[in-house]
Amino acid sequence: MMTEYWPYLVVLVAGWLATDLWRWLGVLAGNRLQEGSEILNWVRAVATALVMAVTTKLVVFPTGVLEASPLWLRLMATALGFAAFLLSGQKVIVGVIVPLAILGTGLLWL
Numbered sequence: 001m002m003t004e005y006w007p008y009l010v011v012l013v014a015g016w017l018a019t020d021l022w023r024w025l026g027v028l029a030g031n032r033l034q035e036g037s038e039i040l041n042w043v044r045a046v047a048t049a050l051v052m053a054v055t056t057k058l059v060v061f062p063t064g065v066l067e068a069s070p071l072w073l074r075l076m077a078t079a080l081g082f083a084a085f086l087l088s089g090q091k092v093i094v095g096v097i098v099p100l101a102i103l104g105t106g107l108l109w110l
Contacts, residue, residue: 012078077102 033040058066058072066074081099088094 065107066103069103070110073103073106073110078104 028034053085055078057110059078060071062069079094084098085091085095
């Protein structure tokens with residue numbers, strides 16, 4: 001019976017080691033950093049850049065249902081969602097709901 005499940009066990013253990021090891025090392029290293037240190041500012045900048053790169057890729061080169069939507073609609077939803085996020089005092093829920101409503105409404109009209 002174990003011979004059927006050993007590949008799944010290997011994937012689970014390897015996946016756990018690949019991610020949790022770095023998380024624990026990050027926790028250990030992060031405890032030694034000062035809040036305003038240059039290295040922490042650099043880490044924040046890299047993390048923000050990675051999130052924005054993934055977001056841009058999803059907007060410009062979408063897959064699934066969004067692939068059928070026009071680029072102008074996706075860009076408009078992104079811009080207006082970001083504006084609503086800033087105007088709401090940077091409330092994440094507003095930054096999620098507004099572009100979803102714009103995309104949903106736009107897809108219904110098209």
